[in-house]
Each structure stands twice: as structure tokens, then as C-alpha cells.
Amino acid sequence: MRIEVVHGDVTEQRVDAIVNAANSSLLGGGGVDGAIHRRGGPEILAECRALRAAKYGRGLPTGQAVATTAGRLPARWVIHTVGPVYSGTEDRAGLLHDCYRNALRVADELGAATVAFPLVSAGVYGWPVEDAIRRALGTLRATPSTVDMSRLVLFDPGTLPYAERVLADL
Template structure:
């Protein structure tokens, strides 16, 4: 599996799947979640509303993942996952790991080969889209130290 680390806007990546750090409502939010919904257009929100009308009536739970169309984005799909809120009194790293595992499982079920985050499997390329050269350098240094 090939890993690319970029200073890039995730909404511009031509990959099979982008992973969205979603709001539990699945109806958009701020930051990257809001940008994905805005740039992806109404098709993403329409599918998220269908999910809320069905199995995810109370929203997406922390650690779960679900896919929608990517709408107007160059990606094929968006996998939405809700990460844990940081806590200094509780270790929530297991929930964060669930986000990654479940997002990758959904990507595999879709037949994705390129994902903006991943682990070994059928996925052949992972792109980490970070913002700013400082973030890219820190991430590369940490990645290289683990390789």
C-alpha cells in the first residue's frame, strides 16, 4: 500500500473515498464537515437525510461509519464517521480507532482502492490531506519514525 502525505484541501482530491470527520447529525457542520457538504452540493445532504429517516434516526454514533455519494466532489464517495470528543479524564482512543476501522471497512465494502486515510487491505493508496506545511512536516516525521 502506498501512502501520500499532502498539504491539500480534501475536497479537491480525486480518490475513491474521502473520510469525513462528521457531525453526529450527519447534516453538515463546521470545518471540514461543512466544507464537504458545501462543495459536494445537495446530493450529500439528501442522502444524509435519507439515512436519518431510516436506520440512523438518532444520528451516527461515535466510532460508526456510513457512506454517501460525493456529489459534486471529485471523489466517488464520502465515508462519514463521528470521532470522540477529547477528554483529559477518559481514554477515548478506542473510539478513535473504531472510526478508522469502521471507515476502512465501509470503504472496502464499496470496492474503494484509494482513500484519504487507511490500513492494509484491498486499499492500494492512502492520502493524508493536511493543511499547512508545518502539519505536513510533523506528520511526515512521525510517519517516517514508524516506518
């Protein structure tokens, strides 16, 4: 799988699937989750509500992933994954790795060839950005997948040089 790192807005990526750093309710929120729901439109929320009613009554568990339509986004699907809240006293790195692995698994099931990822858990969930970048890129590189290209989309342009160095070292 080819891996790219870019500065930009994940909601503007023209790919088969856009990954959403969702909250467990699947009903929208702030950050990436809110942006995806706003730009994608009510179709995404309708499918998320149906998922809650059918399978995820208590919400999507941390580290898991599930797909919906992408609505008005320039993609076919949104793959929702719930990242862990960072803790300085408890190792939650496995859950963060699960977000990327499970999103790729869902992408494989959908037949997606191209996937755009935000930096999961590095916003309001407080994961240190440089560590989140290393874990994201390392997990994407190490996870077997039929996806042709994964793109890590960084909202902060200042993080791009670091991500490019990490990717070059993988």
C-alpha cells in the first residue's frame, strides 16, 4: 500500500473512503466528526442513527470501525472509528492502533482502493501529535490490506514536515 501525508481538510479528499474520528454516539460532534457530518449532510446522520438502533445501542466501542454513506462528501463511504482519549497514566496505544487497523479492514470489506485518514485522537482527545503521527503511519505501514493508497491528512500545516520525515524512515 502506498502511503501519503498531506496538509489539508479530510472532508475535501477525493478518495473512495474518508475515515471519521467519530465519537461513540455516531451522531456528530466537534472537530473532524462535526465537519464530516456538516459537509456530508443528513444522509450520514440517518445511517448512523440506523446503526445505533440496529447494532450499536450503546455506541461504537473505542477502536472499532463501521461504514456509512459519504453523503455529499467527495467519497463513496465514511468509515467511522472512535479513538481513545489520551492518558498519561494508562497505555491506550493499542486502541489507537485498532482504529487504523479496523478502518483498513472495513475499507477492504467495502472494496475501497483509496482511503483518507485524519489524525485520530490528536484533537480534543489530547493524544500528543508527534506520537499520534508515528503510531498512525507505523500502523498503516504494518497492516496488511488490499487498499492501494492511504493518505494521512494533517489539518495543521506545521505537522507536515515531521510526518514526511517519519514516513521516509518507515
